[in-house]
Amino acid sequence: MRSLIDIKELSTQEIDELIAVAKDIISDPAKYSEKCKGKKLATLFYEASTRTRLSFEAAMYELGGNVLGFSSADNSSASKGESVADTVRVCSGYADIIAMRHPKEGAPLVASMHSLVPIINAGDGGHNHPTQTLTDLLTINREKGRFENLVVGLCGDLKFGRTVHSLIGAMARYNNVKFVLISPDELKVPSYIKQELDKDGVEYVETRSLEDAIPELDILYMTRVQRERFFNEEDYLRLKDTYILNMSKLEKAKEDLSILHPLPRVNEISVEIDNDKRACYFEQALNGKYIRMALIMKLLGVE
Amino acid sequence: MILNTITNGVVLDHIQAGGAMDIYKALNLDKLGCQVAIIKNATSVKMGRKDILKICEPIDINLDVLGYLAPGVTVNIIKDGKVAERRHIDPPETIKDVIRCTNPRCITSIEQELPNIFKLTDKENLVYRCIYCESKCKKHGDIK
Incomplete structure (x- = not known):
């Protein structure tokens, strides 16, 4: 299982491959419309976002998958003081992959240490946004x-x-x-x-x-x-x-x-x-x- | 003072002059009931001047703390009045719960019981960075 916390974790070859796949999706989106059928993406967004969250969700829908999650810390148990580690342990039982945005730097790394499914860092404070x-x-x-x-x-x-x-x-x-x-x-x-x-x-x-x-x-x-x-x-x-x-x-x-x-x-x-x-x-x-x-x-x- | 005045204990030698008190505090030597000698500005052929700590009791030294605070220090284990073991301590690659991250934006500032882990990212200048936020630690000021 692999997460993406920092862009440095991807080799140049892997980046080139991702770009090639993205270009292929652009040229023939129908080919990809059922690639993630039956899979779920959890978007755990502790901080406001328009593009990042909606593009993650649109991406999963266009791959034929489903989406669940929250879009601000106020709508989650974080407002009750739940730790990132506990939230992720729980949510990784509900989804196949998690995209996390958090105002604190390093939060997605902590999440990846406790998750059973891949974590994608969707922005951690002023730190990384791969x-x-x-x-x-x-x-x-x-x-x-x-x-x-x-x-x-x-x-x-x-x-x-x-x-x-x-x-x-x-x-x-x-x-x-x-x-x-x-x-x-x-x-x-x-x-x-x-x-x-x-x-x-x-x-x-x-x-x-x-x-x-x-x-x-x-x-x-x-x-x-x-x-x-x-x-x-x-x-x-x-x-x-x-x-x-x-x-x-x-x-x-x-x-x-x-x-x-x-x-x-x-x-x-x-x-x-x-x-x-x-x-x-x-x-x-x-x-x-x-x-x-x-x-x-x-x-x-x-x- | 010479080494064999201790029968069983630990001597920390080749501490940068002026560094002994930081180590004394960081290793919690003030909590020991035994004799502890702090020798400041001793003459050294290699270093010019150095500090030495002598602890008259065999204790476990936290080598991560020591390696972080005083890389290059020598640990002499004294048994029956003789040096039983001598180790030169290099700066550790990773230190866990030795120092804390002072970046208020770091996840360590809010996450319950998250270990503070730092990695040595620049061996030449002995720079340690928090694994979570990559902030550089401010030496000595952040000791937990």
Whole structure:
């Protein structure tokens, strides 16, 4: 039995295989419509989510399976003080696979230590979000046709942005990928991630200016400054409008730039950009369903 | 003081100068009823200055705590006035319930009776990270 807690647990070959399956699902969804017939997915979401939870559920339904679960801690026994370990011991008797989102970092790892069925980390606080990374990788692959030789800009909250941390880890495996890390000083990428990049000899630069960075980028990954990651409302208000992508900033960008965003967006991408051919974030959200279908099949051992 | 002044006990040698009190506290040596000598700033050929702890009773030392706090320390087991065993302690790969994670966002901050486990992720700089949230531990400050 295998869980997915951190994107680093997947080999490059396994990621390539998942992307290949996702692309095959996109080209022929009917072929997969009964692959998980009779199987159940439990979505244990202790924190609000739209895309992740609904795309997991849609993924399982489109594979012919069923779904049960809760969508906030208030609707579960967590509100009565039940531990993650106990909840998972119980729920793993009700479902064949579990997707868990939790505000505390490491909660899905704890779940995987006690579960009888595979656990998928659907986001643990500001830490990891491997299925978002798979979604991002599928999007990059569909947009660019490759992972190598890319300049990847990541902009916004790079400190608490779990999608950023996971994406850096995954993209750093490929040849000649350069990262441009665009953030205010208070929201820089944590030191442990930079240490790993240094250790692996991966090129990166840190900058505060989106305008200066944008001309060289092949990918621009925008993120939201998340209110829920701040203990201090003042800090949130001071930093939330730091980077807003609009058409004037995009003027200096490459014609084939791909703009990604894990969504939800608040105001960091102007709505005027939505119709620009470089905007990929709504396709990205759709890709999330297909890659989760591929992942569910893999972890359930369905061919 | 020389080693053979102890008949049966433990001598912790080659402690970085100034480190003996941290080890004394972390190993709960204050709870022992026997004689414990703390020697600070002893002259050492190898280290210049070092600290030494002498415990006049055979006790089980928590080697994970010791290896984490004082990598490179030498543990001498004294029996009948002689060094019966001498071990050099390397930093442990994993430490369980020695230190606690201080990241308020970590699952260890709320999950009942969850062991605090840290892994050595950077041998050169002796960096330990929480297995759950990957936060770097702040040395000495997080001793449980």
